[in-house]
Amino acid sequence: MxxxxxxxxxxxxxxxxxxxxxxxxxxxxxxxxxxxxxxxxxxxxxxxxxxxxxxxxxxxxxxxxxxxxxxxxxxxxxxWPTHTPRLLPDDPYDRARVLFWANLLTHQLPEIAKKVFFCSGEAQEEALKEMHEKLSLIEHEMVDLIPKDVSYIKKETLGILDLQIVTLFAAHKAQEEVLGKALIDPEKHKLIYNWVNAVKELPFIKETIPPHETLVAALRNWSA
Structure with a gap:
């Protein structure tokens, strides 16, 4: 039982x-x-x-x-291994690779985002440049882990990286309104941009995202 x-x-x-x-x-x-x-x-x-x-x-x-x-x-x-989908691959090498990037998405990107929001002037521009460089690196090095055809993204196919990228950037439109600058450039980081937006449109995620105005107010309060 x-x-x-x-x-x-x-x-x-x-x-x-x-x-x-x-x-x-x-x-x-x-x-x-x-x-x-x-x-x-x-x-x-x-x-x-x-x-x-x-x-x-x-x-x-x-x-x-x-x-x-x-x-x-x-x-x-x-x-809960029988509860699908599996969040991590079974193959030891593939699992180690995913965990490597999961650690980066857990620790490095949020710290860079904090610098963008808490700094101003030249320091903010440097932090934003660092963010864009890191996203370009991720797109290049994670190319086989980022979905190319986002139409295949479904609740039943999600893994740990999908959950991390969407929580990092689900509020990217509110972030852009507060900053006056984009954390994700849809031209420079097309793969990540499409990935984030496809995952955030899944009904079980979309229903948990607060209204745009609430996110903007929270971000302004956070960066004040």
């Missing part, structure tokens, strides 16, 4: 990291309870479950907590 699933996710609507975990649970059809955390007034549960970083996301499975989005995504894929 299959073990009764007991899953809770502590997250925040504005966190790209908790949103990735939320999408992973949805795409694999794993029932869960979602708990929205106020990151300005953190709950006692959050502080107890993640005493090291005191951040979301936190996945609690059968009473056992896990932190860090990439760790949680790997855990979900290993604990």
């Amino acid at each position: 299959e073990e009764k699933i007991n899953v809770r996710l502590h997250g925040s609507w504005a966190s790209i990291y908790s949103k990735r975990v939320e999408y992973a649970l949805k795409v694999k059809g794993i029932p869960y309870e979602y708990i929205e955390e106020d990151l300005k007034d953190k709950s006692q549960a959050l502080l107890e479950y993640n005493p090291v970083h005191k951040k979301v996301p936190i996945l609690v499975h059968n009473g056992k907590p896990l932190a860090e989005s990439l760790v949680i995504l790997e855990y979900i894929d290993e604990v």
Whole structure:
């Protein structure tokens, strides 16, 4: 008999990291309870479950907590291997390659995006240049991992990289309105641009994206 699933996710609507975990649970059809955390007034549960970083996301499975989005995504894929799609390839080499890029999308790109939003003038231009250079590198080096025909992108085919790229750039139109500049250039980074927009149009993702005005207000508040 299959073990009764007991899953809770502590997250925040504005966190790209908790949103990735939320999408992973949805795409694999794993029932869960979602708990929205106020990151300005953190709950006692959050502080107890993640005493090291005191951040979301936190996945609690059968009473056992896990932190860090990439760790949680790997855990979900290993604990529920029969829930398709698989988020990571089975082949060890392919899996290692995907995890390499997953680490970059988890750590490097969000840090560059922060610099773009928190800087101004010449420093912002340098950060934006760094972002565009990194995206060009990703398109070149990840060419066999980025879908060429986005019409084949479906809920049943998504993997860890799809979930990461869409949470990074689902709000790219709001980001562009706030910055007055594009984080993703549709001409220079056509593959990534099309990839992001195809994934964000999937119904189960589209319904979770806040209205444009809400995103713009949140980004302006974040960068103020």
